[in-house]
Amino acid sequence: MRLVRRSVGGAPKRKIAIVEGLITRGHSGRSACRITGLSRSTFHAHRRRPVSNQRVRRIIVADTIEKIYQRSRGTYGKRRIRAELLDTYDMNVNHKLVSAIMTELGIAGLPRPGKRKPNLLGVETLSERVNRGFTASRRQFRPHEIRRGVRDALRCCSATRIVGHDPTPPP
Numbered sequence: 001m002r003l004v005r006r007s008v009g010g011a012p013k014r015k016i017a018i019v020e021g022l023i024t025r026g027h028s029g030r031s032a033c034r035i036t037g038l039s040r041s042t043f044h045a046h047r048r049r050p051v052s053n054q055r056v057r058r059i060i061v062a063d064t065i066e067k068i069y070q071r072s073r074g075t076y077g078k079r080r081i082r083a084e085l086l087d088t089y090d091m092n093v094n095h096k097l098v099s100a101i102m103t104e105l106g107i108a109g110l111p112r113p114g115k116r117k118p119n120l121l122g123v124e125t126l127s128e129r130v131n132r133g134f135t136a137s138r139r140q141f142r143p144h145e146i147r148r149g150v151r152d153a154l155r156c157c158s159a160t161r162i163v164g165h166d167p168t169p170p171p
Contacts, residue, residue, distance in 0.1 A: 012038060012042055012046070015036045015037065015038040016038065016042075016043060016046050018032075018036050019032040019033055019036055019038055019043055022035065022036075029043065058097075058101070061085070061091065061093055061097065061098075061101060062101045062104070062105065064085060064089055064091065065081055065085070065098065065101050065102065065105070065107075066105060066107070068081050068084050068085070069081065069102075069105075069107050072109075074107070074109070074110070075109060075110050076109050077108065077109025077110070078095060078098045078099045078102055078109070079095070080109065081098055081102070081109075082095050082098045085098070
């Protein structure tokens with residue numbers, strides 16, 4: 001009785017990973033292959049296959065990245081690690097590979113410090129006035145005389161032209 005049909009499942013690489021996981025949990029190779037629907041010959045052929053050069057290179061790069069990260073006390077990010085790989089170890093590595101390996105290892109560099117805004121006015125502000133709440137009642141403020149005249153002119157305007165305004169303050 002098959003637990004997983006051969007047509008359902010996915011790539012043999014995924015099934016091989018599942019079979020190896022089941023074997024580490026105590027299942028026999030035969031029963032693990034039967035559960036996943038992977039043929040035993042495919043599984044054993046994969047086990048006999050030597051590790052690829054790409055996989056070996058990735059392991060070496062991962063070890064080197066971890067050394068550089070430890071030496072920098074966790075401050076270097078992917079750009080500086082890649083520069084260090086190229087400069088010190090003569091390893092030309094793509095930045096995406098460095099980023100992927102750092103994600104796998106669970107390491108990340110420190111973020112850049114925030115940029116300071118320039119003081120355009122050249123006026124020093126006191127620290128006690130920064131982020132202070134300013135509240136006042138409406139009676140404390142009197143509108144500026146010019147603004148009062150403009151307000152009165154806008155009240156008296158028609159759709160096409162200003163009729164006139166009274167510059168004297170209302171009583």
